[in-house]
Structure formats: C-alpha cells, structure tokens
Amino acid sequence: MFRFLIRISAFISKELAEILRQTPLILTLVLGPFLILLLFGIGYRSEARPLRTVFVLDGNSEMKQQVEEYAKNLGPQLIYEGTTSDQNAAMNNLRRGTVDVVVVVPPDAMETIQNNQQAVVTLYHNEIDPYQVSYVEAFGEAYIGAINQRLLHSATKQGQEQASSMQGTVQTARGSVQSLRQAMEQGGFQAVQSDKKDLVAKMENDLTKLDSQLTEFDRMQPNVMISPFKSEIKGLVRTRITPAEFFAPAVVILLLQHLAVTFASLAIVREHSSGSMELFRVSPLGSFEILIGKYLSYLIIGGILAAAITATIVLGLKVPMQGSWRDYALVLLVLLFTSLGLGFVISLVAKTEMQAVQYAMFLLLGSVFFSGFFLDLRYLLEPVRSISWALPATYGIRMLQDTALRGAPINALLLFALLGIGLALLMISWFLLRRRLQLSV
Amino acid sequence: MASPAKTDSPIIWSKDLSKEIGDQSIVRDINLNIPRGLIFGFIGPSGCGKTTTIRLLTGVYRPSDGEVRVIGKHPTNFTPRDRERIGYMPQHFALYPDLTVWENLRFAASIYGVGSGRTKRIRHLLEFTELQEHRRKLTRQISGGMKRRLSLAATLIHRPELLFLDEPTAGVDPVLRRKFWDYFEELRHEGATLFVTTQYVSEANYCDLVGIMIEGNLLIVDTPEGLRRSALGGEVVILKTQEYLATAYIDMINQLPFVQGRTERTGENEASIVVEEASTAMPALIEWCAKHNLSVDSIQAYLAPFDDVFVALIKKLSKDN
Numbered sequence: 001m002f003r004f005l006i007r008i009s010a011f012i013s014k015e016l017a018e019i020l021r022q023t024p025l026i027l028t029l030v031l032g033p034f035l036i037l038l039l040f041g042i043g044y045r046s047e048a049r050p051l052r053t054v055f056v057l058d059g060n061s062e063m064k065q066q067v068e069e070y071a072k073n074l075g076p077q078l079i080y081e082g083t084t085s086d087q088n089a090a091m092n093n094l095r096r097g098t099v100d101v102v103v104v105v106p107p108d109a110m111e112t113i114q115n116n117q118q119a120v121v122t123l124y125h126n127e128i129d130p131y132q133v134s135y136v137e138a139f140g141e142a143y144i145g146a147i148n149q150r151l152l153h154s155a156t157k158q159g160q161e162q163a164s165s166m167q168g169t170v171q172t173a174r175g176s177v178q179s180l181r182q183a184m185e186q187g188g189f190q191a192v193q194s195d196k197k198d199l200v201a202k203m204e205n206d207l208t209k210l211d212s213q214l215t216e217f218d219r220m221q222p223n224v225m226i227s228p229f230k231s232e233i234k235g236l237v238r239t240r241i242t243p244a245e246f247f248a249p250a251v252v253i254l255l256l257q258h259l260a261v262t263f264a265s266l267a268i269v270r271e272h273s274s275g276s277m278e279l280f281r282v283s284p285l286g287s288f289e290i291l292i293g294k295y296l297s298y299l300i301i302g303g304i305l306a307a308a309i310t311a312t313i314v315l316g317l318k319v320p321m322q323g324s325w326r327d328y329a330l331v332l333l334v335l336l337f338t339s340l341g342l343g344f345v346i347s348l349v350a351k352t353e354m355q356a357v358q359y360a361m362f363l364l365l366g367s368v369f370f371s372g373f374f375l376d377l378r379y380l381l382e383p384v385r386s387i388s389w390a391l392p393a394t395y396g397i398r399m400l401q402d403t404a405l406r407g408a409p410i411n412a413l414l415l416f417a418l419l420g421i422g423l424a425l426l427m428i429s430w431f432l433l434r435r436r437l438q439l440s441v
Numbered sequence: 442m443a444s445p446a447k448t449d450s451p452i453i454w455s456k457d458l459s460k461e462i463g464d465q466s467i468v469r470d471i472n473l474n475i476p477r478g479l480i481f482g483f484i485g486p487s488g489c490g491k492t493t494t495i496r497l498l499t500g501v502y503r504p505s506d507g508e509v510r511v512i513g514k515h516p517t518n519f520t521p522r523d524r525e526r527i528g529y530m531p532q533h534f535a536l537y538p539d540l541t542v543w544e545n546l547r548f549a550a551s552i553y554g555v556g557s558g559r560t561k562r563i564r565h566l567l568e569f570t571e572l573q574e575h576r577r578k579l580t581r582q583i584s585g586g587m588k589r590r591l592s593l594a595a596t597l598i599h600r601p602e603l604l605f606l607d608e609p610t611a612g613v614d615p616v617l618r619r620k621f622w623d624y625f626e627e628l629r630h631e632g633a634t635l636f637v638t639t640q641y642v643s644e645a646n647y648c649d650l651v652g653i654m655i656e657g658n659l660l661i662v663d664t665p666e667g668l669r670r671s672a673l674g675g676e677v678v679i680l681k682t683q684e685y686l687a688t689a690y691i692d693m694i695n696q697l698p699f700v701q702g703r704t705e706r707t708g709e710n711e712a713s714i715v716v717e718e719a720s721t722a723m724p725a726l727i728e729w730c731a732k733h734n735l736s737v738d739s740i741q742a743y744l745a746p747f748d749d750v751f752v753a754l755i756k757k758l759s760k761d762n
Contacts, residue, residue, distance in 0.1 A: 275535035282499045282529040282605075283552050284521030 025355060032362045040369045043384025049376075050076055051100040051139055054090050055083040058107035067105060070147055077139060094126050095236060095408075101125050101136060103143075113228040116221050121147075121229050126236045128405045129376060130243050137233045144231035151228050166210060173206040237406050239320070248319040249400035250373045250393075252309050256332060257339040257393045258364045259305055263298050264343025265356040268433065273353060280437060287433040291426070295340055302336040322407030331403060331410060334418050335396040341425025342392065348432035367393040392418060450513065452477045452603055452634045453498060458507035460493055467493045468657045470507070475636070475650065477602075480629050482648030483638040484751070490657040491638040492532060495605050498636070499529055512603060525553055528601030532608045534588045538581035542572055542591055545580055546598060553599035566594040569624065586617045593624065604628065606637045610644065622647040642751040653754065660758050669745055672753035675701035676719040677743040680726055681711045683736040690733065699725060713743065 019026065055071060057064050064083060071080040081099050084090050090102045102124040106112065109119035123140040127133045176199045271277050280290065310328075313319045321328070342363065350356035367373065370380070371393035377385060388394045395418040402408040451474045458471040468490040475481045483491050496502040497509060500516030509515060512526055519527075536545040546563045555562065567573040570590040575583055580591065593609060606625075610618040622644065625635050629649075637648070645651045645665050652662040663671060670676065680686075680694075686706065694704045694714055699722045702715030716722035719742035730737050745753075 274537075275531055275533050276537075278501060278531050279529065279535050280552070281501050282524065282527065284524040284554065285552050286521070 025352075025358065028355075028358060028362075032358075033365060036362070036366050036369060039384055039387065043370075043380045043387075044375070045379050045381055048077055049135070049378055050079045051136065052079045052081050052098075053101040053103055054081040054093065054099045056087045056090050056102060056104040057083050057085060059085045063105060063109055070150060074143060074146055078143065091124065091236075094124055097126070101139070109229070113224060116219065116224055118224055118230045119228060120232050122232045122234060124234050124236065126406075128235075128237055128241050128401060129246055130241060132376060133235060133240070140231045140233045144227075144229050147229055148227040152226065155225070155228075162213065166213060169206045169210055173203050173210075176200075176203040176206075237322075241405055244317060245319045245405065246401075247374075248313045248317060249404045250371075250397045252306070252313065252332075253335060253393050253396035253400055254364070254367055254371070254373055255309060256302060256306055256336060257367060257391075257396065258360070260298060260302050260336050260339035261343040261346065261363055262357065262360045263301065264294070264340045265346035265350065265360045266353055267294050267298070268344060268347035268436075269350050269353055269356045272436075277436065285437075287430060287437050290437075291344065291430055291433055294344070295337070295426075298340050299333070299336055302340070303333075306332045306336070319404070321404055323403035323409070327403045327410045328400065331396060331399045331415070334415060334422060335392055338392040338395075338418050338422030338425060341422050341429060344429035345425055345432065348429055348436065363391075367391050370394070372397050389417075390421075392421065395421075449476075451475050451510075453481075453511050453636065455498075455509040456507055458494075458497060458509050459505050460490075460497055460502055461505040466657060468497070468654075468659075471497075471659045473652070473659070473662070475634065477634050478629065478632055479649035480625055480635045480637060480647065482645050482651040483636065483654060484642055484645055484651060485638075485640070485654035487640055489654045491654060492607055493657075494654070495529075495607050495636070495638065499527065499605055525599060526602050528596040528599065528604040530592050530596040530604070530606045530609055532611065534592055536580055536588075536591060536595060539579060541577055541579055542567070542583065542587075543576040545591060546595055549595035549598045555599050562598060562600075566597055569597075569627075570594045571620075586613055589613055589617070589621075593621070597628070602633055604633055604635045604637075606635060608638050608640065610639060610641060618644070642747045645747045645750075653751070655755065661754065665747070668747075668754060669750050672750040672757060673702070673715055673745060675715045675717055676722070677745060678714045678716050678719050678722055678726065678740060679707070679711065679743045680714060680730075680740050681708075681738040682730060683738050684710060684734075686710050686712055686735075690735070693733070694726075694729070697725070697729065710738070 053071065055067055057067060068080075068083060071078060087102070087104060090099070093099045094102050104122040104124070106119055106121070109121075112119040121144055123136070123143075125133070125136040127136055179199055180203075268277075271280070314321060343360070346356055346359045346363075350359060366387070369375070370384075370388040371391050372388065373393065377388055377394070380388060395414045399410055399414050399418075402411060453473050453475040455471050455473045458473070459469050460467045471494060483494065485491055493502065497504050498511050498516060500511075500519050503517055511519075512523060514523055537548070540548065543563065546566065547559070550559045550563065564573070567576055570593055572587060572590055572594065575587060580588065583591070589609060593606070596604060596606070610621050613621065618641070625637065625647065629635060637644075645668065648665060650662060651665055651668055653660045653668070661668065661671065666676075686709070688706075691704050691706055691712060694700060694712065699717050700714055701717050704712050704714045707713045714722070714726070723740050723742070726740060727737055
C-alpha cells in the first residue's frame with residue numbers, strides 16, 4: 001500500500017511541477033476567457049436598437065406635417081432621418097445601410113381613408129437575420145398602431161366637435177318645432193302655413209343635415225375608424241430566411257477561420273520544436289519561400305475543406321445560394337489568406353505548440369462573441385466594436401451573408417479591408433520569420 | 442558531388458574564433474585551417490562546444506570575436522548559392538515523422554532546389570544508406586539507426602562539397618557506426634570535405650585530421666598518428682624475445698639513438714619501446730637483438746587505442762598548461 005502511494009505521488013509531484021513552471025500559460029488559460037467575457041459585457045448594448053428611418057411622401061402630401069410631427073415624437077426607437085419624395089434614393093440608402101427602414105406613405109392616404117378604406121403604409125428593411133426581421137416587423141406594427149391611436153384621438157376630438165355642432169342643430173330644430181307648435185295653437189293651420197314657411201324649411205334643412213351626418217357615420221367601416229392606417233413590412237430580400245439558413249454562412253466562416261488559424265499557428269512553432277528550423281537556417285531557403293510554400297499548401301487544404309463544408313450546407317442542409325459562386329469563392333479565399341496570416345503570426349510569437357493552440361482557441365472564442373456570429377454588431381458599443389473589425393471572421397460573415405443570402409455583390413470595401421489585413425499579417429509574419437531565421441544569437 | 446574550387450586555400454579557416462552567449466563563454470580562440478578533401482574529426486566530451494563551433498561555421502551563430510572563413514566567405518555572408526555547397530546534419534533528427542522516407546528525401550531535395558535527376562539521386566542515396574526497402578515507411582515507424590541514415594541521405598541530397606556532421610554516430614550501434622565511417626570515406630573519395638564531431642575518441646582513427654576540444658578550447662589539431670606521437674612521445678614498438686629480457690637489456694635499449702622515451706617492461710620477455718619511427722626502428726632492433734644473442738619472437742608497431750591516446754594527451758596538455 002505504501003509503495004502504491006509512493007508511485008502515485010511520483011506523478012502528482014511531476015505534474016504539479018510541470019504545470020506550475022508554465023505560469024504564463026496557466027494565467028492566459030484562466031484570464032483569457034474572462035477578459036473576452038469582460039469586454040463583451042462592457043460592449044454589449046442590451047436595449048432595443050433604434051432604427052434610422054426615412055419617410056417617402058409625395059411632395060404635396062397633406063400628411064407631411066403630421067408625419068414629421070409623429071416621427072419626431074414616437075420615442076427613442078425611431079431615429080428620424082427626414083422625408084423624401086424620391087423612393088429610389090431612399091431604397092438605395094437602405095441597400096447601402098445608411099438607413100434601417102424606409103416608410104412609404106401612400107400619396108392618396110386621406111382620400112383612401114375617406115373612401116372608407118385603410119391606407120397601407122409600407123415599411124422596407126434590409127434585414128436577413130430572422131431575429132432582426134421580427135424586430136422590424138414589431139417596430140412597424142407598433143409605429144402604425146401609435147399613428148392610428150393618435151389619429152383616433154384626433155378623430156374622436158373632431159367627432160366631439162361635430163357632435164356639439166349637431167347638438168346645436170338639434171336644439172335649433174327643437175326651437176323651430178316649439179315656435180311652430182305655439183303658432184299653431186294661436187293662429188291655426190292657415191296662419192302657420194303663411195307665417196312659418198321659413199321655419200319649416202329650416203327644420204327640414206337641419207334634419208337633412210343630421211341625417212346625412214348619421215348616414216356617413218353609419219357607412220364607415222369599424223376597422224377604418226379604429227385603424228385608418230395599416231402596415232405592410234417588406235424586406236429587400238424577397239424570401240424569408242430561416243435561422244438555419246441565416247447561420248450557415250457564419251458557421252462556414254468561423255469554421256474556416258478556426259481551421260486556418262489552427263493549422264498555421266502550429267506550422268512554424270512545430271518546425272522550431274522539431275529542430276527543422278536549424279536545418280532551414282543552414283540551407284539556401286529564404287523566409288519568403290518558407291512562408292509562401294506554407295501559405296499555398298494551407299490554402300489548398302483550406303480550399304478543399306471549404307468545398308466540403310459548402311457541399312454539406314448546400315446539399316445536406318439545403319441552404320439556398322442567392323448570389324454568385326465566384327464571389328462566394330473569392331470571399332473564402334481572402335478569408336483563408338488572412339486567417340493563415342493570423343495563424344502564422346501566432347506561430348511565430350508562441351513558444352510552444354500548446355501555447356499556439358491556446359491562442360487559436362482564444363481567437364475562436366473572441367470570434368464567437370465579437371464577429372457578429374450570434375449577435376448583431378449593432379448591439380456592440382463603438383470602442384468594443386473595433387475588436388470585431390480586427391477579426392477576419394467579421395468581414396467574412398458579412399460578405400458571405402450578403403452573397404449567399406441577399407444575392408448582393410461583394411462589398412468591395414470589406415473585401416479590400418480584409419485583404420489589407422491579410423497582407424499586413426503576411427508582412428508581419430515574414431518579418432518575424434526572417435528575424436528567427438537570421439542569426440539566433 | 443559539386444566540384445570544389447581548385448584552390449589551395451583551406452575550406453575552413455578561423456582565427457581566435459570565440460562565442461559568448463549571455464555572460465558565458467562557450468568557445469574560445471578556435472584556430473582552424475582545414476584543407477579540402479579530407480575528414481576532419483572534432484572530438485570532445487558532451488557540452489564542450491562542438492555544436493556551437495559548427496553553428497559558428499555554418500552561420501547559425503554570429504561570432505563574438507575572431508575571424509572565420511568557410512568556402513572562402515564569412516558564414517554570415519553566405520548567399521543561397523554558397524549554402525547549396527554546404528550540407529548539415531544536425532545532432533538531433535530534424536526530419537518529419539509523418540512523412541515517408543522517400544517523401545522526406547524529396548522535401549530535402551526541394552529545399553536545396555534539386556530539380557532534375559532528383560528521383561535518380563534519391564534512389565542512389567537510398568541504396569547508399571541501405572534504406573531502399575524502407576522508402577515507403579513512415580519515418581516514425583523506422584528505427585533510430587535508420588533515422589540517422591535517413592538524416593545522412595538528406596544531408597547528401599544536393600551533393601555538397603562541405604559536410605558538417607554533428608555527432609552522426611551518437612547512440613548508434615558499433616556495426617552501424619562502422620558503416621557510417623565507410624560512407625564518410627566514400628564521400629571523401631568523391632571529393633567532399635567532412636567536418637565530423639564525435640564523442641567517440643576511437644573514431645579519430647577514421648579521420649585525416651583531428652581536433653580535440655575540451656571545455657570550449659581547441660587543444661590540438663593533428664593527424665591521428667601525430668596525436669599518438671604527441672601523446673606517447675613517439676611510435677611504440679612491442680618487442681618480444683624468447684629469452685628473459687633482463688633490466689640490463691632494457692637499459693641498453695634506452696640508450697639506443699632512435700629510442701625516444703622510456704622503455705617499459707610489459708612482461709618477462711616483452712618490452713614496450715617508444716621510438717621515433719617504428720618502420721626504421723624495428724630492423725634496427727632486430728639487428729640489436731641478434732648482436733646480443735636474443736632471439737626475437739615477435740616485433741610489431743603498436744597502435745595505442747585512441748582512448749588511451751586521448752587520456753594521455755589530456756594529461757600531457759594539462760601538465761603543459
């Protein structure tokens with residue numbers, strides 16, 4: 001029994017000594033995820049996102065003043081971006097992302113309502129995230145509901161004014177009837193016929209007026225009275241995207257980024273630990289040749305994996321492809337290139353394979369939180385959002401969603417930004433590798 | 442083999458070459474003058490600075506002090522072309538365990554830019570190192586000895602004219618060690634210069650020139666015979682007579698002009714005699730025996746084991762210092 005315990009203690013002391021001698025690694029293991037969560041907690045904006053809204057109205061619309069007044073007073077969820085009569089320009093702004101919602105008010109809205117029909121206000125958005133689509137729909141409903149409520153309020157007030165005028169008419173008619181009755185009691189029917197002709201005519205007129213107002217009220221549809229406006233929500237993307245379809249491009253990007261970073265982060269640190277780096281130093285190999293060779297090999301592997309993952313989601317999960325395959329491939333190529341650069345920098349900074357894997361895992365964790373994978377970037381506060389734009393996945397997810405789900409062409413700014421980061425990482429890794437291959441001491 | 446430049450200048454030359462790492466002096470004042478086309482054995486115990494010297498000569502380390510020229514250039518100024526003339530086999534296996542033997546050689550060929558005739562060259566080296574049958578095996582699956590042979594084959598792939606082999610026989614069984622030295626001799630015949638480090642003192646026998654290094658200092662550079670001579674004071678002849686070799690005879694032998702050191706009796710009728718040159722001393726000794734009515738049973742030059750030579754040399758050099 002005693003020997004048994006001694007043998008066990010051999011491993012306890014050995015493992016503890018080994019682990020405790022890697023204090024920086026342990027610290028990063030513990031503190032790294034906490035740091036990511038802390039940043040996320042600081043940067044996450046939990047309140048509902050205000051929508052930048054532009055209104056499309058006919059230039060001569062009698063509703064312009066009302067719309068502006070309502071828009072400015074409908075609460076913090078609506079950021080009033082003005083009114084325009086140019087619907088195409090407004091839609092282009094929506095496509096470009098400078099506004100979130102375009103509200104088109106029909107030019108003949110009042111006429112339609114007067115014709116006893118609901119006026120349809122159309123809200124356009126450019127969301128593909130099912131959660132965001134629901135949010136815009138709820139926003140539209142609430143917005144139109146609020147307008148209807150205000151209109152109902154003003155209509156009730158107007159009705160009360162009309163009722164008071166009608167009350168006057170009724171009192172006048174009642175007065176006429178009393179006068180008529182007195183005349184009849186005093187002078188008989190003949191006298192009434194000759195003296196009170198005007199009074200009778202007035203009475204008839206009042207009653208006709210009353211009758212016509214009541215007929216009009218009676219004719220009105222209850223739903224038009226309660227909700228003179230109704231909303232119709234339309235997305236620029238015609239088909240409704242399911243959550244599975246929405247997350248598919250993001251999953252592809254995140255997987256490929258992680259694979260590329262992991263492969264590359266082990267690539268050079270492994271050469272170093274195996275001793276091959278010393279062979280390279282003595283050989284005619286240059287740092288650029290090593291790096292380009294590694295880039296190309298991992299791009300080939302990444303390309304094969306990307307094809308396999310794409311085939312799985314398109315053929316297996318039936319995720320539709322709205323855009324061009326060429327754009328899709330270009331996005332993945334640039335993403336792989338940039339992710340490899342990130343991996344190589346990790347590989348040249350890390351001292352051991354374990355450290356390299358650890359850094360790659362942090363990057364994955366950070367990407368899950370900050371790349372817009374599960375949470376729209378618009379919910380992150382600006383300083384923290386800059387972390388998102390340092391991650392290749394952020395660019396990749398946006399571009400691939402645009403291409404695959406919206407069928408839109410690649411956003412050139414995003415593509416060149418990602419490519420620029422990739423080239424910068426290539427230069428950094430080249431510099432670090434050169435330094436490592438040069439005289440070590 | 443790349444044909445070495447026809448010049449008399451040494452392929453490796455250094456003057457007071459020193460290296461310090463941090464505040465520790467690793468090698469001090471190394472002076473080398475190694476001609477082309479021979480095997481230079483660099484012998485010394487583990488940790489004495491052999492690998493550091495190789496790293497200084499191959500340009501991995503920048504010298505702290507002194508001058509150095511390898512294939513006519515300072516190693517830190519080597520161009521890729523210069524590096525193609527050099528082969529380096531590190532002490533530890535640095536190839537890829539998940540590649541096959543053939544794939545590792547193909548990789549080594551590629552990094553040296555060997556294009557045409559690559560397959561033929563790989564086949565030749567596989568035969569040379571007797572790995573032909575194992576070419577499809579993953580390197581992780583082959584034995585330690587095979588890995589050393591594979592490393593050697595990878596070092597030779599581009600036909601270097603100067604080879605740095607850092608302890609190629611370390612941890613290798615005696616039969617394979619012998620084979621390795623046969624390979625090295627073959628390479629030297631083909632015109633290559635080999636700079637071989639080893640901990641095995643006995644391997645000095647296979648070298649044309651030997652340098653002995655202790656604690657960062659290069660104590661001596663000489664031929665194996667020269668080292669023996671330095672260690673023992675000359676060449677050793679063992680004389681065995683049929684009669685008893687009396688002390689008087691030993692004293693007389695000591696008086697002979699060609700005898701250099703002190704003659705020692707190694708048996709009743711046997712003596713170990715240190716002479717200037719064994720080949721001329723042996724007939725003279727036979728003649729001397731005949732003159733003194735001693736029948737020579739046997740007489741032969743004695744090649745002292747290098748372990749003994751090494752120990753004697755260290756003692757002598759320590760005493761001199």
